[in-house]
Amino acid sequence: MRHRLIKLSNFTQAIHSQSPCFRPENEHQLETISSELATQKPLARGAGLSYSDCCLNQEKPIIDCRRLNHFISFDEATGLLVCQPGITFAELFLIHPDFIPPVIPGTLKATLGGGIANDVHGKNNSRAGTLGHHIEWLLLQIGNRFIPCSRSENQDLFSATIGGLGLTGVIKRLAITLTKASKTVQVSKQRVMTWKQLLLQMHEEHQNHDYQVAWLDLLNGTERSVLSQANHCNSTQPFTMPKSITLPKLPMRLINRLSMTQFNRIYFHSAQQTSPELVSLAQFNNPLDRINHWNRLYGKQGLVQCQTVFTHQDAKKTMHQLFNLINASGATPTLAVLKYFAQKGAGLLSFVEPGFTIAIDFIHNQHAVKAIQMINNKITSIGGKVYLGKDLFLTAQQFKIQYSNHSLFNNILSQYQCSFQSDLSHRLNIGTHP
Numbered sequence: 238m239r240h241r242l243i244k245l246s247n248f249t250q251a252i253h254s255q256s257p258c259f260r261p262e263n264e265h266q267l268e269t270i271s272s273e274l275a276t277q278k279p280l281a282r283g284a285g286l287s288y289s290d291c292c293l294n295q296e297k298p299i300i301d302c303r304r305l306n307h308f309i310s311f312d313e314a315t316g317l318l319v320c321q322p323g324i325t326f327a328e329l330f331l332i333h334p335d336f337i338p339p340v341i342p343g344t345l346k347a348t349l350g351g352g353i354a355n356d357v358h359g360k361n362n363s364r365a366g367t368l369g370h371h372i373e374w375l376l377l378q379i380g381n382r383f384i385p386c387s388r389s390e391n392q393d394l395f396s397a398t399i400g401g402l403g404l405t406g407v408i409k410r411l412a413i414t415l416t417k418a419s420k421t422v423q424v425s426k427q428r429v430m431t432w433k434q435l436l437l438q439m440h441e442e443h444q445n446h447d448y449q450v451a452w453l454d455l456l457n458g459t460e461r462s463v464l465s466q467a468n469h470c471n472s473t474q475p476f477t478m479p480k481s482i483t484l485p486k487l488p489m490r491l492i493n494r495l496s497m498t499q500f501n502r503i504y505f506h507s508a509q510q511t512s513p514e515l516v517s518l519a520q521f522n523n524p525l526d527r528i529n530h531w532n533r534l535y536g537k538q539g540l541v542q543c544q545t546v547f548t549h550q551d552a553k554k555t556m557h558q559l560f561n562l563i564n565a566s567g568a569t570p571t572l573a574v575l576k577y578f579a580q581k582g583a584g585l586l587s588f589v590e591p592g593f594t595i596a597i598d599f600i601h602n603q604h605a606v607k608a609i610q611m612i613n614n615k616i617t618s619i620g621g622k623v624y625l626g627k628d629l630f631l632t633a634q635q636f637k638i639q640y641s642n643h644s645l646f647n648n649i650l651s652q653y654q655c656s657f658q659s660d661l662s663h664r665l666n667i668g669t670h671p
């Protein structure tokens with residue numbers, strides 16, 4: 238089968254990796270490619286929008302699944318959609334006027350295959366859990382074998398594949414239950430002046446809202462944030478995808494501490510809202526999708542992110558500890574977002590646990606690397622977790638402490654003879670790497 242040697246990256250553009258890339262156009266081609274590559278430790282890839290190295294496979298084959306993007310069937314009575322893994326979250330909005338994806342990450346450009354492999358979460362965890370909770374069955378291609386799995390058939394393989402980072406096999410086809418809801422939400426925003434107040438409010442009010450998220454200013458020396466809460470509402474306003482602009486490749490980084498400090502100041506002051514606003518769900522959930530390649534603002538070195546989860550009981554103390562580490566490192570936290578999780582993830586290696594999660598973007602430099610390494614140490618020591626779809630710096634030892642199902646996961650890989658690998662699986666020593 239024809240392939241091309243391609244230099245790949247992830248969303249951060251902070252790391253690169255070269256691989257022979259195969260792009261099957263249909264399920265038959267996927268079967269042929271998978272059989273041919275069975276002994277070569279390949280990796281499936283979606284849109285490459287992960288912040289971690291889970292979508293890279295240095296010098297080893299990549300199976301790009303974006304052309305496997307067909308809808309197979311949709312049942313209006315149950316919301317059950319059968320489709321291929323290259324469908325994006327944006328495309329799920331086009332299925333039916335009354336249905337939406339049950340869980341959507343911060344970008345609608347991610348594929349369903351990628352979303353399942355990271356068991357992605359949205360701003361609606363209290364209501365909907367993670368994406369994996371809505372997956373009914375999967376058809377996996379493992380070498381020349383084709384294995385169905387669900388909660389009632391090959392259940393162990395099913396729960397290993399949800400959040401399984403592409404290491405169990407290539408998802409060839411899947412069934413997902415879409416949610417019947419309007420595509421418009423009513424959004425209210427408020428400024429909150431202390432972390433204590435913010436945590437209390439998010440914890441107390443999470444059940445009253447369909448979506449909840451807070452933006453935090455970590456650059457102006459005061460504890461200030463903007464809490465956004467949204468609920469579905471009926472509206473005659475037609476749903477339109479937000480118009481987008483595209484950033485060209487830039488010769489230098491446009492983001493720095495000074496510009497982001499000013500931006501945060503302006504954003505915080507402009508967030509004063511007198512009455513709730515009606516917007517499309519995509520506008521509320523995915524504002525950054527309107528700027529194609531916004532990661533180019535960070536220049537050639539790119540950005541890095543860390544996302545962690547910790548208990549709500551210790552949240553205030555933990556946040557102070559993390560922010561002190563960032564200050565001590567000299568790193569520049571350009572964007573910080575806080576969410577509350579009520580339900581744990583659906584897979585063996587899922588990231589999501591009940592508690593608070595904070596995601597922080599940094600300009601990629603040695604200070605940021607130091608900050609994230611210190612944060613990863615702290616989170617490991619307090620029993621929290623680091624999101625494997627976002628992280629580049631966790632060690633194999635820290636992974637074992639944080640992800641207690643790691644041995645069970647490895648056993649399932651052996652049992653089903655799954656021989657896939659990624660740069661992440663090497664770094665964290667998942668599976669076998671002779």
Ligand SMILES: Cc1cc2nc3c(=O)[nH]c(=O)nc-3n(C[C@H](O)[C@H](O)[C@H](O)COP(=O)(O)OP(=O)(O)OC[C@H]3O[C@@H](n4cnc5c(N)ncnc54)[C@H](O)[C@@H]3O)c2cc1C
Nearest residue numbers: 283284285286287343347348350351354357358402403408
């Ligand atoms: C702006 C932005 C906002 C984000 N917000 C969120 C958020 O709110 N919540 C959240 O959870 N995540 C979020 N993410 C992370 C992103 O949703 C996940 O990393 C997602 O997995 C990316 O999907 P992808 O199609 O790009 O997959 P890739 O990055 O290409 O791959 C991700 C993983 O999926 C595996 N994979 C891909 N296709 C298949 C397949 N067919 N079969 C088996 N395995 C496969 C790959 O091997 C890899 O391990 C965000 C990312 C960005 C860029």
